[in-house]
Amino acid sequence: MKTWLSIRAYAKLVGKDFDEVLALVDSGEIVSKEEDGEIFIEADSQRHLPSASAGGEVLKVDLETGDGIQFVEKTIGTILTMHExxxxxxxxxxxxxxxxxxxxxxxxxxxxxxxxEDRKTIETLSNELNATREELEFMKRKYKLMWGKVVEKHAGAEK
Structure with missing residues (x-):
């Protein structure tokens, strides 16, 4: 799939005047097409990218030797490896x-x-404690009934 840019956008991208890009289109050096009265340039036309600009260097791609393409392929490969x-x-x-x-x-x-498990153990121990308390109360009442009068008589006799 090809990417197309308007002629003005392409001119701005490559740092050339509109008229220069139009001259390149007329001479056939740049792949172009016209739709609805507007001229579009194939974005892959890198031959006319500037090799250096005031802001810094731009990669110069030599399409005949393929050095720039190999660099781009290696860079993409590195990026893909890092992504993986x-x-x-x-x-x-x-x-x-x-x-x-x-x-x-x-x-x-x-x-x-x-x-x-702890909750069940606590419940069981609480039930056993209540049963033991009830048994203790029962034994106290039984003790008082059995030995209460004897203790009272014996306590009264010693006085």
Missing amino acids: KVVDAKDETLQALKNENQFLKDALMSMQELYD
Whole structure:
């Protein structure tokens, strides 16, 4: 798929006057087309990019030797490799987070089970404590009934 720029946008991109770009179009040095009365330039026409500008250097592509194309291909390859490494690192991070979340979930479930067991133990101990209190009260009443009068007689006789 080709990308097309208006002639004014292309002129601005390559740093040339509109008339210079129009002359290049007329001479056939630049691939162009006309639609609705407006001229469009193929954006891949890099032959007329400036080799240097006031703001800094611009990569000069020599289309015949392919040196610039090889540089661009290597750069794209490097970017793709770095992207793959980032994606792999992201996947590893996600897997580590999933593992950590599973560990935390298991720990939480284990703590919940321990809590339930402790709650049952507390309930059982509370029931046993209440039963022991009732038994103690029963034994006190029984003791008073059995030994209360004997203790009173014996306490009264010693006086």
